[in-house]
Every structure is written in C-alpha cells, then in structure tokens.
Amino acid sequence: MSRGPFAAGDRVQLTGPRARLHTITLEAGKQFHTHRGALDHDAIIGEPEGSVVTASNGDRYLALRPLLADFVMSMPRGAAIVYPKDAAQILAQADVFPGAVVVEAGVGSGALSLWLLRAIGPEGRLVSFERREEFADVARGNVAAFTGSVPPNWSVELGDLAERLPDVATPASVDRVVLDMLAPWECLDVVTEALAPGECCSATSRP
Ligand SMILES: C[S@@+](CC[C@H](N)C(=O)[O-])C[C@H]1O[C@@H](n2cnc3c(N)ncnc32)[C@H](O)[C@@H]1O
The missing domain is CATH 3.40.50.150 (Vaccinia Virus protein VP39)
Structure with a gap:
C-alpha cells in the first residue's frame, strides 16, 4: 500500500452523497463521472488522504485509499x-x-x-x-x-x-x-x- 499524497495510479475510494462508495484509479487529465456531475482526477492527485474534493455540480467527495x-x-x-x-x-x-x-x-x-x-x-x-x-x-x-x-x-x-x-x-x-x-x-x-x-x-x- 502506498502512503502520502495521492499519486497517479493510486486506487481511491470516494464517499459521495448518501454515503455512496466509488473506487477509481487516478489518471492525470481524466474525469470521474456520475449522472450528477464530473470530478477531475487532477483535483485529487497531490492531495493528502482524507481530502474532500468538489465535483462540477457541487457534490463533495471524501477521498481515501480503500481498506482491504x-x-x-x-x-x-x-x-x-x-x-x-x-x-x-x-x-x-x-x-x-x-x-x-x-x-x-x-x-x-x-x-x-x-x-x-x-x-x-x-x-x-x-x-x-x-x-x-x-x-x-x-x-x-x-x-x-x-x-x-x-x-x-x-x-x-x-x-x-x-x-x-x-x-x-x-x-x-x-x-x-x-x-x-x-x-x-x-x-x-x-x-x-x-x-x-x-x-x-x-x-x-x-x-
Ligand atoms: C469458495 S471458492 C474460494 C474463495 C476464495 N477463498 C476467496 O476468498 O476468494 C472455492 C474455490 O475452490 C476451488 N476448488 C475446489 N476444489 C478444489 C481442489 N480440489 N483443488 C483446487 N481448487 C479447488 C474452486 O474452483 C473455487 O474456485
């Protein structure tokens, strides 16, 4: 498991509205989409674990590395x-x-x-x-x-x-x-x- 700020290639578990979980693999320049909006991977890369990032529609996501x-x-x-x-x-x-x-x-x-x-x-x-x-x-x-x-x-x-x-x-x-x-x-x-x-x-x- 990696530690420290998020980097490209890391798996990230996003907890969004209504505690919905999504797992993504970070890629520079890529976006994570739901039917409600889009979230730039670049907004997560370089941030510490536990950061809260905001999607295009204002939804907030808690970013953590997934537990086993x-x-x-x-x-x-x-x-x-x-x-x-x-x-x-x-x-x-x-x-x-x-x-x-x-x-x-x-x-x-x-x-x-x-x-x-x-x-x-x-x-x-x-x-x-x-x-x-x-x-x-x-x-x-x-x-x-x-x-x-x-x-x-x-x-x-x-x-x-x-x-x-x-x-x-x-x-x-x-x-x-x-x-x-x-x-x-x-x-x-x-x-x-x-x-x-x-x-x-x-x-x-x-x-
Ligand atoms: C319940 S699954 C194992 C699940 C696994 N422990 C996990 O947590 O993902 C049982 C597996 O045992 C395999 N299996 C059954 N008998 C076997 C044998 N004699 N030798 C090797 N594999 C066997 C089956 O093909 C199946 O994939």
Whole structure:
C-alpha cells in the first residue's frame, strides 16, 4: 500500500452523497463521472488522504485509499469470496504468522489470498491452488489491483490440490494450510505430507 499524497495510479475510494462508495484509479487529465456531475482526477492527485474534493455540480467527495475490507467487498468475483469477518477468524484459527510458508486452496477470487499475503508479509510465501483457470485469472487481477503488481512471494498453481501439491511442496516444508473448498477432507493425505510436524491446517466447506 502506498502512503502520502495521492499519486497517479493510486486506487481511491470516494464517499459521495448518501454515503455512496466509488473506487477509481487516478489518471492525470481524466474525469470521474456520475449522472450528477464530473470530478477531475487532477483535483485529487497531490492531495493528502482524507481530502474532500468538489465535483462540477457541487457534490463533495471524501477521498481515501480503500481498506482491504472495502476492496474485497467491491472487487470482481469469480467464485464466492471469504468475507472480512470470516477471514479474520481463519487467520486466527490457522495461526498465520509473518514469514510463514502457507498453502491455500482454492484461490477463487483471491479475497482470502489478499488477507494471507498481508498476514505473512514479504518474508512469507503463499502458494495458492485453483482448478479453474478463469478463477485463477480473476484472483491474479484482484491481487495485482490491490497490491500494485503480482507479489513475488505468491504463486498460483493451476490444478487440483490433491494432485498438484506433492509436485509443488516437498514433504514437511509447509507451515500452514488453509482450505476454502467443497471437499477439503479429500485433500487431507497430501496436506499431512506437506505440513511440517506439529504445524496446522484450517478448513472451511461451504455448500
Ligand atoms: C469458495 S471458492 C474460494 C474463495 C476464495 N477463498 C476467496 O476468498 O476468494 C472455492 C474455490 O475452490 C476451488 N476448488 C475446489 N476444489 C478444489 C481442489 N480440489 N483443488 C483446487 N481448487 C479447488 C474452486 O474452483 C473455487 O474456485
């Protein structure tokens, strides 16, 4: 996440009349339009976070960088996402820590991947498995949109976790496994093999 005054390329969450939220990516010379009026991106570029900017019709917008919780709720979806309150619970139950090597499946829309990447930090590594290529593409796009680029410590492996994990992770090399998929119990043998002794796995199954 960037800090300081807004710059071209930053994502900005605008809160307008009646608390309506809009997310834009700043571009010099561009305008954000609603049916009520237009707002120059240049009026935001160079301003500090929390600035209030005025559109052509007099509407006022509060400009902030989106929180991760806001971003995941409005980002494009392939599969159903893990909601922020559930992500918090999963991170706690799975005891995800900075520097951890984490395996995740399936990646879906990448919402939980974003929380995991934040929790492990730049020293950690996240390997996410997804059997549907179109979902993997949505997830890569969402993660890149929030973090600015696909993080070097994240990879998305295409295919079924039960088949691919043994090729990707050497035995006893993984600190945490987080499963958000239909039948996590089908993957427990390969997960047990990949986890270092005493390390932990968290699984959710939703109809
Ligand atoms: C509910 S979605 C995951 C949502 C994701 N956690 C998020 O927050 O955006 C479940 C995903 O698991 C994938 N999936 C199901 N079984 C799988 C398996 N055995 N290996 C890899 N991916 C799997 C599905 O294709 C689907 O995209």
